[in-house]
Amino acid sequence: MKKNNENKFNTPEGYFESFHDRLMDRIQNEESTTGSSIPKTDGFAVPGNYFEKVVPAILSKTTAEDVKVIPLGGRRNFYYAAASVAAIFLLVFGINWKTENTAFSFDDLASAEIDAYFENHDIGLSSYEIAEAIPLEDIQLNDVLAEDLTNDILWEYLEDNMEDIEDLHLENEEHE
Amino acid sequence: MIAEETLVQELKSKESQAKAFEVLVNTYKERLYWHIRRIVLDHDDADDVLQNTFIKVYRNIDGFKGDSKLYSWMYRIATNESLTFLKQKSKKMGIGDQELKEHMVENLQADAYFEGDEIQLKLQKALATLPDKQKLVFTMKYFQEMKYEDISEVLETSVGALKASYHLAAKKIEAYLKAD
Known part of the structure; x- marks a missing residue:
C-alpha cells in the first residue's frame, strides 16, 4: 500500500x-466557572421601584427638623435617659471635685441644653444601651427630675x- | 460624577447641603443597600437600616475629617448600623447571636424578596456559620466585588489579613456546600 505523505488538510488563516491566546482565554473561563462551587449571585430581590421611593423617604426625614429617629420609647423616655446620663456625670464629678468651691447642680443645666447636646452629638447609644448603662439601683430618677415621678x-x-x-413582662402581680 | 471633595464641601455648607445630600443619596443608595441587605437579610430591616445610615451621615457630615474616603466612611457607618441593629434584634427576641442568624436564614424561605434556589439558600446557611467579620469580608469581596484596599479602609484591617480571611471563608463555604 502506498503511503500518502502529502497533507491534504487545511486550517483557517491565523489559526x-x-x-x-484562545487557549488561555478558555483556561481562565473554566477556572472562573468551575473553580468554585459557590454561586455567583445570592438570590436577594427588592420591591419594584424601591430605589426611587427610598430617596424621598430619606430626604423627608432630614429636612423636617422635628422628626427624630428614636427607635424605642417616646420623647419623654428620651429625656429621662438624658437626665439620668447627666446625673451620672454629675455624681461622678461631684465625688471627685467635692472640695472645690464652684459647685454646680443639676438645676444649672437647662433642659434645652441637654436637648441641644443630644441633638448635636452622636452618643452612639440606643435606648436599650443607655438603659443598660444606668445603674438604677444607685440612682433614683426623682433625684434628677424637677417634678417627682x-x-x-x-x-x-x-x-x-x-x-x-403585657410587653412589660411585669413580675410583680400587685399592679392594677 | 461630582468629585468627592466638592461633594463633601457642599454637604458642609448650609446653602448647598440639601441638594448635595440628594446627590449623595442617589449616588450611594444602591451600593449601601446591598451591603446592608447582605448583613440583615430581610428587605424591611435593610430599608430601616439604610434610612438610619443616611440620616446619621447627614447629621455627622461636619465631623467627617476626610481622613478616609467618603465612600468608606459611609460603608463603615452602614456596617456599624447593621451590626447594632442585629444586636438589638437578638436582645428584643431574647435569643443569642447565632440563634438569630439561623432564625434569619429560616425566614428567607418565606421571604417574598428572596428568589434564591436551594443552593443559594444553602449558601446563606453557610454564611451564617461564619464569624461576623469573615462573613463581611467574603460578601464585600465576592458579591460586591470591592478591592481589598477599599475593604481595608472600611474594616480598618490590613490587606494581608483580609486576603487570609477571604480564603478561609471561601474554603469553609465550599466545604459546607459540598457536604451532603
Missing part, C-alpha cells in the same frame, strides 16, 4: 498564531406609649 405619671406614660401592657 496557529491565535492558538495560545409619681406612679400616676408613669402609668399615664405607659398607657400612652405601650400597645400591650
Whole structure:
C-alpha cells in the first residue's frame, strides 16, 4: 500500500498564531466557572421601584427638623435617659471635685441644653444601651427630675406609649 | 460624577447641603443597600437600616475629617448600623447571636424578596456559620466585588489579613456546600 505523505488538510488563516491566546482565554473561563462551587449571585430581590421611593423617604426625614429617629420609647423616655446620663456625670464629678468651691447642680443645666447636646452629638447609644448603662439601683430618677415621678405619671406614660401592657413582662402581680 | 471633595464641601455648607445630600443619596443608595441587605437579610430591616445610615451621615457630615474616603466612611457607618441593629434584634427576641442568624436564614424561605434556589439558600446557611467579620469580608469581596484596599479602609484591617480571611471563608463555604 502506498503511503500518502502529502497533507491534504487545511486550517483557517491565523489559526496557529491565535492558538495560545484562545487557549488561555478558555483556561481562565473554566477556572472562573468551575473553580468554585459557590454561586455567583445570592438570590436577594427588592420591591419594584424601591430605589426611587427610598430617596424621598430619606430626604423627608432630614429636612423636617422635628422628626427624630428614636427607635424605642417616646420623647419623654428620651429625656429621662438624658437626665439620668447627666446625673451620672454629675455624681461622678461631684465625688471627685467635692472640695472645690464652684459647685454646680443639676438645676444649672437647662433642659434645652441637654436637648441641644443630644441633638448635636452622636452618643452612639440606643435606648436599650443607655438603659443598660444606668445603674438604677444607685440612682433614683426623682433625684434628677424637677417634678417627682409619681406612679400616676408613669402609668399615664405607659398607657400612652405601650400597645400591650403585657410587653412589660411585669413580675410583680400587685399592679392594677 | 461630582468629585468627592466638592461633594463633601457642599454637604458642609448650609446653602448647598440639601441638594448635595440628594446627590449623595442617589449616588450611594444602591451600593449601601446591598451591603446592608447582605448583613440583615430581610428587605424591611435593610430599608430601616439604610434610612438610619443616611440620616446619621447627614447629621455627622461636619465631623467627617476626610481622613478616609467618603465612600468608606459611609460603608463603615452602614456596617456599624447593621451590626447594632442585629444586636438589638437578638436582645428584643431574647435569643443569642447565632440563634438569630439561623432564625434569619429560616425566614428567607418565606421571604417574598428572596428568589434564591436551594443552593443559594444553602449558601446563606453557610454564611451564617461564619464569624461576623469573615462573613463581611467574603460578601464585600465576592458579591460586591470591592478591592481589598477599599475593604481595608472600611474594616480598618490590613490587606494581608483580609486576603487570609477571604480564603478561609471561601474554603469553609465550599466545604459546607459540598457536604451532603
